[in-house]
Amino acid sequence: MPPVPAARGMATMRAMSSSNRPFDYVIVGAGTAGCLLANRLSANPQVRVLLLEAGRRDDYLWVHVPVGYLYCIGNPRTDWMYQTEAEPGLNGRALRYPRGKVLGGCSSINGMIYMRGQRRDYDQWAELTGDPAWSWDDCLPHFLAHEDHWAGERPGHAAPGHDPTGVRAGGEWRVERQRLHWPILDAFSQAAVQAGIPATDDFNLGNNEGVGYFEVNQKAGLRWNTARGFLKPAANRPNLEIWTGALVERVLLEGVGGSQIPIAAGAAPSEGSSNPAWRATGVVLRPQGRGEAVTVLAAREVLLCAGAVATPALLQRSGIGPAEHLHRLGVPVRLDAPGVGGNLQDHLQIRAVFSVKHTRTLNTLANSLWGKARIGLEYLLRRTGPMSMAPSQLGAFTRSSPAHEWPNVQYHVQPLSLDAFGQPLHRFDAITASVCNLNPSSRGRVDLRSADPQDAPLIQPNYLTTPEDRQVAADSLRLTRRIAAQPALAPFEPQEVKPGVQFQSDEDLARLAGDIGTTIFHPVGTCRMGRPNDPLAVVDTRLRVKGVAGLRVVDASVMPTITSGNTNSPTLMIAERAAAWVAQDAA
Numbered sequence: 001m002p003p004v005p006a007a008r009g010m011a012t013m014r015a016m017s018s019s020n021r022p023f024d025y026v027i028v029g030a031g032t033a034g035c036l037l038a039n040r041l042s043a044n045p046q047v048r049v050l051l052l053e054a055g056r057r058d059d060y061l062w063v064h065v066p067v068g069y070l071y072c073i074g075n076p077r078t079d080w081m082y083q084t085e086a087e088p089g090l091n092g093r094a095l096r097y098p099r100g101k102v103l104g105g106c107s108s109i110n111g112m113i114y115m116r117g118q119r120r121d122y123d124q125w126a127e128l129t130g131d132p133a134w135s136w137d138d139c140l141p142h143f144l145a146h147e148d149h150w151a152g153e154r155p156g157h158a159a160p161g162h163d164p165t166g167v168r169a170g171g172e173w174r175v176e177r178q179r180l181h182w183p184i185l186d187a188f189s190q191a192a193v194q195a196g197i198p199a200t201d202d203f204n205l206g207n208n209e210g211v212g213y214f215e216v217n218q219k220a221g222l223r224w225n226t227a228r229g230f231l232k233p234a235a236n237r238p239n240l241e242i243w244t245g246a247l248v249e250r251v252l253l254e255g256v257g258g259s260q261i262p263i264a265a266g267a268a269p270s271e272g273s274s275n276p277a278w279r280a281t282g283v284v285l286r287p288q289g290r291g292e293a294v295t296v297l298a299a300r301e302v303l304l305c306a307g308a309v310a311t312p313a314l315l316q317r318s319g320i321g322p323a324e325h326l327h328r329l330g331v332p333v334r335l336d337a338p339g340v341g342g343n344l345q346d347h348l349q350i351r352a353v354f355s356v357k358h359t360r361t362l363n364t365l366a367n368s369l370w371g372k373a374r375i376g377l378e379y380l381l382r383r384t385g386p387m388s389m390a391p392s393q394l395g396a397f398t399r400s401s402p403a404h405e406w407p408n409v410q411y412h413v414q415p416l417s418l419d420a421f422g423q424p425l426h427r428f429d430a431i432t433a434s435v436c437n438l439n440p441s442s443r444g445r446v447d448l449r450s451a452d453p454q455d456a457p458l459i460q461p462n463y464l465t466t467p468e469d470r471q472v473a474a475d476s477l478r479l480t481r482r483i484a485a486q487p488a489l490a491p492f493e494p495q496e497v498k499p500g501v502q503f504q505s506d507e508d509l510a511r512l513a514g515d516i517g518t519t520i521f522h523p524v525g526t527c528r529m530g531r532p533n534d535p536l537a538v539v540d541t542r543l544r545v546k547g548v549a550g551l552r553v554v555d556a557s558v559m560p561t562i563t564s565g566n567t568n569s570p571t572l573m574i575a576e577r578a579a580a581w582v583a584q585d586a587a
Contacts, residue, residue, distance in 0.1 A: 022297035023050040023241070025582070026283055027305055028248050028314065030055075031105020032568055033555045033575035034305035035226035036146065039172075039233065040579035042240035047586075049239060050296060051231075052246040052285060055101035058227045063108045065379075066216075066223050067387045072109040073098045079109060082309060082456050084519075089442070089464030091514040097459055098521055099309055103244065104225035106307065110521060110568055111391040111412075112216040112223055114175045116143055117563030117570055119206035120406060128560045130531045131541035133577075136206055142576040143569065146171030146230075150215075156205045172229040173572060174219045178393055179384045181213070182415040184359045184431055185394040189213075190488035192411075195479075197398045208565060209407045211396035217568075218390075221383025226572070247289035249453045251302055251318040251551060252282040253334050278334055280551035289454055300586055301550045305575070308523040308557040309446050312341040313457040315527065315538075316448045320548065329451050335547050339536035343525040344444035345562040347410070347436040348463045348517045350473055352480045353417045353498040354431055358491060361429040362386055362416040392434070397564070400437075400475040409476050410565055411435050412520070417497070420518070430497065433483070435476040436520055438564040441466045446526050461523070464514055473513035474506040522567045527557035542581045543574075554578040 025041050027034050030053035038051040060077060062068030072078040074096065082097040100106040125134040132138060144158040148171050153159035158171060192211040193199050200210025217224045234240055256279050282297035304311045315321055319334030321341060326333050365371050365386065379387035392412030400409045417430035444461035464470050477499065484494045499512040527545075530537025538545060539558055545551040556571045563570045 022282065022299040023048045024298070024300045024586075025049045025303060026296055026298040026301075027051045027303045028283060029053065029105065029304065029306035029310065029555070030103050030227070030231065030242065030244075031100055031305060031307060031555070032107045032226050032571045033578075034303075035104060035107075035230040036572055036575040037303060037305060037554060037579055037582075038240060038242070039230040040576070041582060042234050042237050044583070045237075045239055047239060047300075048241075050241045050243065050298075052248055052283070052296075053103055053242070053244045054247040054289070055103065056244055058103040058108055058225060060102070063102065063104070063225065064222050065387060066112060066218060066221070067389055068223070069109055069111065069391055072102075076101075078102045080309075080456070082459060084459045084461055087461065087463055087514075089462065089469075089514055090517060091511065093514075095461075095519050097309070097519060097523075099307060103231065103242075104227035106521070107217070107225040107568055108223070108227065111566065112218060113390060113392065113395070113566045114204065114215045114217055114569055115208070115565035116204045116573075117565045118208055118406065121561065121563045125529075125560055129529055129537075129541045133541065139573055139577075142573045142580075144171070145576050146173045146572060148172060148174045150176045156202070172233065173226075173569070174217060174224040174229065175215050176218050178213055178216055178390065179218075179221055179388045180386070180393070182361070182393065184356055184361060184415055184492060185213075185413060187488050187492060188413055188431065188433070188483070189394060189396075191483050191486035192396050192398075194486040194488055195483045197396055197483075203395065203397065203565070207407075208397045211394070211398075211411075213393055214390060214395045216390045218388070221379070221388045245288045246285045246294075247287075247453055248283045248285045248306075248314060249293070249317060250284050251280050251304075251314065251320075252284060252295070252297075253278045253318060253320075253548065254281045255279075256549065276547050276549045278547060279549040280545075286453075298550065301552055301582060303578070303582070304551070304553045305555045307555050308344070308526045309457060309459060311553055311555055311557045312446045312526040313448055315340050315545075315553075317451060317453060320545070322447075325447055329448055331448070331451050337538060337547070339528065339538045341446045341526050342443070342536060343528045343560070344446055344459075344461055344523060345440060345442075345525045345559075346444070346461050346463070347438065347520045347522045347562065348440065348461075348473075348513075349412065349434040349436040349520040350476060350513045350517045351432050351434045351498065352477060352496065353426075354433070354484055354494040355417075355497050356429050356431060356489075356492040356494050358493070359429060361431060362414075363425045363427065364429050366425060367427060397438075398479070400472050400479055407564065408438050408472065409435050409479070410438055411480075431494075433480050434520070435480055437469055437472045437476070439562065441468045443525075446523075461519070463517065464510065470510035470513070471506065473517070474509035477509045477513065522556075522562065524556040524559040524562045524567055527553045528560045529558045530560060542585075543578050552578065552582070
């Protein structure tokens with residue numbers, strides 16, 4: 001699996017910084033958004049682009065083998081190893097909170113599911129921000145701009161195969177069908193239809209209601225991360241520098257017109273409507289997070305693409321955030337922006353486990369050396385079988401109760417079971433039907449723990465802290481039981497192992513959801529965009545940080561509300577839009 005060509009090392013960092021020659025654009029974070037931005041901006045040979053990544057290259061075998069997520073999540077080689085604080089809604093539990101620490105970011109360790117979300121998500125963004133540019137109809141072309149769909153050009157999808165000349169439609173983001181099916185998952189799909197969920201073969205046309213197999217970001221049985229899709233084709237451009245092992249400590253801010261006085265974000269309209277008080281002029285970083293600091297200058301813009309956890313932390317370290325919190329940590333306040341770190345949203349999955357009979361699942365297929373050898377040989381010879389699996393193969397979108405106007409829950413169904421992620425598979429055949437609330441009303445925060453960049457931030461998702469979210473959790477578990485009781489699954493004699501049929505009341509089921517729920521790795525919203533007069537909006541609708549010239553946030557943190565499904569491809573769409581706006585603003 002060819003990695004991105006070698007990134008520049010520490011000697012280059014020092015040499016470049018000592019020259020004091022600024023780059024035009026400095027991109028912080030070579031994850032989902034950063035790789036696309038680096039590709040698009042460096043396509044103009046007249047500009048110099050620097051892409052900074054705190055992690056390492058994506059030359060680790062398990063990044064590219066689909067089942068390798070098992071070895072990448074919880075591995076400090078590829079994961080920041082974050083944890084949440086103890087969560088009241090989870091009955092005092094803290095969760096592991098994986099985030100990619102490698103070229104490609106979370107696209108190198110995630111579930112590879114291609115999902116845009118629902119039309120209503122983007123139309124709601126347009127309404128909340130007052131900008132019709134974020135409506136579904138306006139966003140769809142920016143999904144298609146980089147899509148490389150296995151089925152070819154058809155309504156809602158782009159042609160397969162990227163044409164770098166731009167003569168033919170089709171992009172770099174490969175979307176394929178999965179390379180295996182499971183009889184037990186086929187039966188679950190039939191049971192879902194019997195329970196009233198329609199069958200679908202495409203979740204990505206604006207209304208994702210239905211049950212079917214997920215499409216995945218893979219190519220010929222290998223993970224297709226953004227480093228391979230977007231960065232590798234651009235990596236040898238002479239105007240693009242890629243530095244790995246570069247931990248950014250803070251953004252350099254310079255007062256505009258001599259101003260050095262902290263201001264309130266609510267009083268500082270976006271760059272497009274007024275003169276800001278500050279300008280971002282570069283970043284300060286440390287190679288491998290240690291040793292001598294390196295200053296890098298940006299003549300045009302600094303673009304933060306570090307994600308919904310690291311981006312608000314970096315802004316706060318730079319003095320942009322809630323003033324009271326920054327004062328407590330001894331961070332000089334440049335911009336009192338209370339919205340930085342707030343509005344955290346995530347999808348909490350509730351994992352129901354059912355034992356099954358008269359079929360094989362991964363639990364027993366992989367419980368012997370011979371079984372593991374057969375799985376490995378199949379993948380080696382044909383790039384198929386369990387090693388080509390996404391973590392979840394079958395999906396469904398539906399309503400947790402008739403009270404909802406639209407699909408408000410998503411299923412990820414797996415032919416396996418375990419007590420917790422990272423633990424051994426059970427020794428009996430079983431399936432896991434994980435269900436998440438697509439539109440949680442609970443809101444959390446990400447904040448600095450200290451001013452030290454090496455300290456992990458405080459992550460407080462506040463799961464299940466509203467009556468609405470607890471009701472959806474209880475209703476979802478009942479819906480899962482209803483699907484499991486349908487005739488299509490009867491030959492497999494499903495028996496509920498987790499949470500257990502003894503739990504029946506709303507109160508019991510909501511409490512049990514707190515015991516067994518876990519993140520599905522979709523944090524968003526912590527630097528949300530909004531209207532100019534919204535004091536909690538961190539960026540405007542072109543993603544420029546309010547009150548700071550030359551600084552833009554381009555990642556999932558800008559989402560005002562979470563999308564109805566997996567968040568990786570919506571983040572790419574956001575980066576596609578931002579790349580066009582950056583180029584327009586420079587013209």
